[in-house]
Amino acid sequence: MNSSKVRQSENLPCSFVIFGATGDLASNKLLPALFHLEVASRLGEGLTIVAFSRRDWTLDSWREYLRSVLANKVKAKLEGPVFERFLARFRYHRGDINDVESYRALAANLPPEPACSRTVFYLAIKPADFAVVIKNLEAVGLNQPRGMNRVVIEKPFGEDLESAQVLNRLLHQYLDEEQVYRIDHFLGKETVQNLLVFRFANTLIEPLWNRNFIDHVQITVAESIGIEKRAGYYDRAGALRDMLQNHLMQLMTVVAMEPPVALEADALRDEKVKVLRSIRPIAKRAVHAHAVRAQYTFGNIDGQAVAGYQQEENVEINSLTETFVAAKFYIDNWRWRGVPFYLRTGKRLTKQTSLIAIRFKHPPQQLFRETPLEFIEPNWVLLSIQPEQSMHLEIHVKQPGLDMDTRVMQMNASFLKTDEQALDAYETLLLDVIEGDRSLFIRFDEVEWAWRVVDPILKHWLVEREFIPTYSAGSWGPTEANRLFDNDDQTWRNEL
Ligand code: BG6
Numbered sequence: 001m002n003s004s005k006v007r008q009s010e011n012l013p014c015s016f017v018i019f020g021a022t023g024d025l026a027s028n029k030l031l032p033a034l035f036h037l038e039v040a041s042r043l044g045e046g047l048t049i050v051a052f053s054r055r056d057w058t059l060d061s062w063r064e065y066l067r068s069v070l071a072n073k074v075k076a077k078l079e080g081p082v083f084e085r086f087l088a089r090f091r092y093h094r095g096d097i098n099d100v101e102s103y104r105a106l107a108a109n110l111p112p113e114p115a116c117s118r119t120v121f122y123l124a125i126k127p128a129d130f131a132v133v134i135k136n137l138e139a140v141g142l143n144q145p146r147g148m149n150r151v152v153i154e155k156p157f158g159e160d161l162e163s164a165q166v167l168n169r170l171l172h173q174y175l176d177e178e179q180v181y182r183i184d185h186f187l188g189k190e191t192v193q194n195l196l197v198f199r200f201a202n203t204l205i206e207p208l209w210n211r212n213f214i215d216h217v218q219i220t221v222a223e224s225i226g227i228e229k230r231a232g233y234y235d236r237a238g239a240l241r242d243m244l245q246n247h248l249m250q251l252m253t254v255v256a257m258e259p260p261v262a263l264e265a266d267a268l269r270d271e272k273v274k275v276l277r278s279i280r281p282i283a284k285r286a287v288h289a290h291a292v293r294a295q296y297t298f299g300n301i302d303g304q305a306v307a308g309y310q311q312e313e314n315v316e317i318n319s320l321t322e323t324f325v326a327a328k329f330y331i332d333n334w335r336w337r338g339v340p341f342y343l344r345t346g347k348r349l350t351k352q353t354s355l356i357a358i359r360f361k362h363p364p365q366q367l368f369r370e371t372p373l374e375f376i377e378p379n380w381v382l383l384s385i386q387p388e389q390s391m392h393l394e395i396h397v398k399q400p401g402l403d404m405d406t407r408v409m410q411m412n413a414s415f416l417k418t419d420e421q422a423l424d425a426y427e428t429l430l431l432d433v434i435e436g437d438r439s440l441f442i443r444f445d446e447v448e449w450a451w452r453v454v455d456p457i458l459k460h461w462l463v464e465r466e467f468i469p470t471y472s473a474g475s476w477g478p479t480e481a482n483r484l485f486d487n488d489d490q491t492w493r494n495e496l
Contacts, residue, residue, distance in 0.1 A: 013118035013150065013434060014046045015110050019097055019133055020124035021051035022065070024230065025154065029185070030124060031066060032073040033426035038086040039076050042431055046116075052093045052106065062092040097125065097133050103140040117145060120433055122152045126233055127159070131170055138174040152181040152433055155246040156237060157442070160458055161451035168444050181433050182442040186247040187254075188425030188432075191385040193440075195254050195356070196263075198383070198391060206259075208360070210335045215378060216486070217341045218357040218493055219251050221385075222349040222476070224301050227323070231314035239325040240293070240454060240461075243345040249276070249450045250442070251385075252341055255356060256331055265439040269446060276449035278333040287460040290329070292469070292480045293322035296348040299473030306348060306473045320461075320468045323347045326481040327457065340486050348473035350494070354385035357493040371404040382410075382496055389422060390414040392496055410496070 016034075018026055037043050051062055066087070070078055077083065093109065095102030110119060119142070123133055130153060137143050137151070153171075158164025171180055186192060199205055208214070221243060227234040234242060253272040260267040282290045297308040309315060309323050324346030331341065360379040368376060382392040393411040398404065416422055432440055471478040476494055485491070 014116035015119040017050040022053040025124040027069045029426045059092045103136045119149045157447045185425040187440040188429040215359045215361045219343045221345040221354045238321045248343045269443045280330040291327040291457045294324040294469040294478035296473045297470045301474045328484045356383040
């Protein structure tokens, strides 16, 4: 959370190495975000970016590639001194992540100490390759100086509780915890950070933020995209591991946490862990009542016919991987006991929208029962994460006129002024890595507790191998997702 910190340039890294530089994550997120930081003059003068990849390329071919990637992703001009400065930061390192010699050559090419004593290694690679990179970094001494060089690890961290613990032990064998940055890019999204401000900078909100006033909470991350070219990873992972165990549960912790004692990494993370630890464990026999999975079949999105999951390239025949998951959790603490948190996410849904929707309780007395109003819908607070970044408060007002009738008004707070540009979450998080702020990165106990919560669901699905419900691409998901609701008057809130 790069805000008012005093920047100490001697502590800043001077090399930023991207493993998997020609992969999807780098092209979709990292390279555009680094360029945005360049445009905003937030990259230190001495920072070199090293693109590490197996492709037999030269620096010139890398630069050409970089230009083509950015052309599709950024609005700023790809010419002039800023762009030239950005291009000049790069080095291209041809290497194989499995071959220790590639790391030796990398080490020899990094700027020497004492001129440069910190390097960031970003593992933009598939999770199965994390271990080999960490071991090879250690083999050539690039994990040193301990506490200085930083390693950024993408999610999912492990594929269940046990594998996450194994991965963590391996990390700690070679690195100190303060060198490890477990990234969950949803924490870098503007609305999510704004949620902290909304909750803890407004005395208006916090007194209402509990089981006395809130009926339930919904967190939806809907995507209209399919699995793109990621079947190799996705078909093993599924929506629960890819999105719910990390992104959605992190959003839930920010909605539900107590105010931290300070805006510091560990204080924030302590509160998030308390939420995760308070989630009521899901018993084996209760999995069906708490979780729904489904897979998309062919359908239509924005007038375009799209293939079903089974027809996507490289998906296993008869794969039972879920592309949609919805789950219900209870947080058994003083603030939240009895308030259901409904989480859902899916690919190939009607449209891209990520929304935190908080529904308040009905007024205790239906005072307007005898009027044309009869029944008043409860209030909602809606926090839109994307595509819009905004906050809406829905309240009732009387319609002007002779009758006692109301309408719902939305009080809207768009976070962006017209002249401000929305940034992706990665800008914030990359800057945090560079500046050494771990507040928005995940501590291992958070990962561990999140796995503990979802492990029973995963285990149950592993034995239920005969059937998976389906939904048409372009819909809002399977009707089965409605069975999670505790009350008849609860329904999914799809849009603002
Ligand atoms: C990634 C998931 O972590 O988040 C993808 O692996 C998903 O499957 C993506 O599409 C969504 O993030 P964003 O920021 O593009 O909404």
